[in-house]
Amino acid sequence: MAELSRELLFGAIVAYVIAMMCYAAEFVIGVSAPGGALLGARVRDRELVGAGAPIAARSGADDPTPVSPPASGAKPAGIQWPGLSGEAAIGSSAHADRGLRWLPFYGRLAVVVTGIGTLLHASGLVTRGIAAGRVPWGNMYEFLIAVTLVCSIAWMVLAIRRPAIRPLGLVVTLVLVVLLGLDLIVLRTAVEPLVPALNSYWLKIHVTLAITASGLFMTGFCVAALYLIRTGYEKRAGDGRPVGFPYTLGPRLPVATNLERLTFRIHAFTFPIWTLAIMCGAIWAEAAWGRYWGWDPKETWSFIAWVVYAGYLHARATPSVKRNVATLLAVGGFAVMMVNLFVINFAVSGLHSYAGVG
Amino acid sequence: MTDVQQQAAATGAPDPDDADWTVTQDRTPETAPSDDGGIGVRAAISFARRSWRGLTSMRTALILLFLLAIAAIPGSLLPQEKLNADKVAAYLAEHRTIGPFLDRVGAFNVFASPWFSAIYLLLFISLVGCLVPRLRGHIVNLRRVPPDAPARLHRLPVSRSDLRLGGTPAEAGERLRVLLRSRRYRTVVRSQPDGSLTVSAEKGYLKETGNLLFHFALLALLIGVAYGSWFGWHGGRLLVAGNDSGFCNTVSQLDDLSLGARMNAADLEPFCLTLNRFHASYLSDGQPVQYSADVSYTVGTGNGPTTTDNLRVNHPLRLPDANVYLIGHGYAPIVKYTDKYGHSVTQVAAFLPQDGNMTSTGAIMFPDVNINPATGSNVDPKTYVKQQMGFAGFYYPTVSTSDPTDASGSVYPAEDNPMLVLVPYRGDLGIDNGVSQSVYTLDQAQIDSGRLTAIDPSSPLRLRPGQTARLDDGSTVEFLGTRQWVSLSLRYDPGEKLVLGGAIALVIGLLLSLTGRRRRVWFRVVPEASGDGRTVSVASAGGLARAEYASFPVEFDGIVDAARESDGDGSADGGAAREGR
């Protein structure tokens, strides 16, 4: 069963890699197409839609170059897909349907393959749990599988509910592949029962919340990072400066205000979960070690992450702070989460060092 | 300013709490009062006032919070006195230049250092300073009626005009009031001099309430932590199983004790506790599965009733003003020494586990042996050195069956194939000279000075339970078996409940604050003469939401549609034009 779990997870990585290549293909094609081509594509799309032909099938069949969505033309910044740029419009299924027909083939394929990856990923976690005969988050290996799964599920929910943000999938799958791959290769641990201190229902609550929050912060980080890329791109394009590497991704991304709002929503949703996770951890620590808070390295860095994210929420609510500065804090928060996960588990010993590494 | 606020400003709404619709809490500095005394006093007052403003601004609070976080980093990277005193000593020995400096600035006790406390205290003051005015403002706000409708409703972010409502404006206004009340809007109807009527409604005060709750909860949390550290205490005790080895919660019977700043030793909760039985279960690879300790205890100073309980990891013993936690366990070999005069003494000595398989090390001391019945003393008449006995060595709960003489370590934590390996020492143990000394090792200074010497160190005694060894002087050592011991952590933190309450309030406040949405809706109802001489009402409506409420237009439409339906003939106003933007 444990072997099956690993195989499923490697399958998930393969799926994510394929999805990533699809997102990348969509990106490259979208970016390299000159403005004229975009316009041409739009005209053709119109005709095809008028004729009732499913656009994705057509472009997939006789034209290896999938058509790009039409440019709004209003700003250099931008591709705003019809009906998909406003929040309200994104929510409505009629618009989404219309949008879906406009979506290029590679992008849709990418979402489908990501979905397959998510399913494999989830089955990998479930089989691991069956193999261990307990909740599958007793050590760092399992923890990271679960965190990346939450991120992947969150991404699927977003990508289905708001097709306009699909280009972000490139970064999401990249992060998933890197972290899950690292986990499977470097951190692999044999199935073991929990050490007595972990054997508590507070464990299940605390760690479940921590996993959920970490996975959602991971998704939030991807959106935040792309928002920064998009604003950087808009600024450079607006100033007529050359657009260097990460910013070349900019033109294919949704407009900055939408990305920014999504960043905030994800973090505002996740922050209370993280707060609860820390709280339940403290309750557990009280029962297991006799004190609810002891400035153990893990506790300390969780607190630091909490403060940084609180700082983000504050900065965002303060009109005098620029939105991209505030978003930097969200990115910083995730960096702290990663320090907490990797550096603290490996380099610093504390009461949490049962993590099953070293 | 957000779009919404600009919009509100543009409409020139007579809005007494406009300030509340902007989010920043940083107040603009006031000019110093001019009617004060001397320049110096004035400057001092203005400086104090400005400092206070600065300290209580949200930005300062955040910076302090970040500082707290950054200050916590050395505490997580350097060894800490409280968590691991041995590592601190090792670090100091290794880093001779930077070590003492770090020690002086409190880097090994970060969370009790003056600068950490200073940040904590400033944050506390800052929070109080900014929360009290906010609370006052919010209470004023809660009691204020929603402001009158702005002059031009159509310039609000969402609006409608030409809503035809039946009846006179007064009737229509009353219906609107009922409608908005039923949607839990705070509503007020105003008659205007020109015969028209305005309905103002507002909702979403819970957001600010939640926000204040969150910040006050933070305050409660800080208070709870401080209170707990002042009036709490914690101590430790290693307790060997057996009726004869219980202990009571007094300073002298605890191995270590740390009292809060406002605590006396006399304030310790009186109780006595005995370990009846300890049991650990392991997997075949030695990984522990569960520890469980049966204890009996009496609370109070007198001979109270004895109660039993089962102590497990994650399952402490909770007494009224103390909690007892099981944090470790080990084996205590029982050794009987019979000296050359035939006098025997039995000792139980706790050995400390060194690895996951419970390879344990320790020392067993017999200070009152070899007493010559003739002289009543154990001092050697020739050397003037006491002839006490000490044994140092290892206990292996399971030695490898393939090579029982291989003393490299225990191979399993339970006692499947136990062996005690001891080196006997004779001489002065050095425990009578008043200096407190570890009970887990023999005094190395005594060994180095030759006052305590090993007897045949090249062939230590290897004893299985029940076996006896004979020493050079004819005395015997018998390994009788082992008892289990547990290490207990005893704690009392009276701030805990406040911290827990604060944390729960914090989450509730946070949720209210993050999900609440403040919004306002206005109607203006104007009378119009209808064809048949009756008065009918024509209304226009507008709405304004604070940021982060993208679906407000949907709610607004719902209200307006409901207004028409509650009117009974919604079809009459085919011309109503939605002017949302």
Ligand code: HEM
């Ligand atoms: C002097 C002090 C402070 C002031 C004046 C202040 C003010 C505010 C205000 C006005 C908001 C609401 C923002 C909004 O409308 O969304 C807010 C939110 C928040 N504050 Fe503070 N704050 C202070 C200190 C702190 C501290 C020390 C923390 C510690 C973590 C904190 C954590 C938060 C969090 C997490 C939120 C987000 C909740 C929300 O967005 O409503 N605040 N604060």
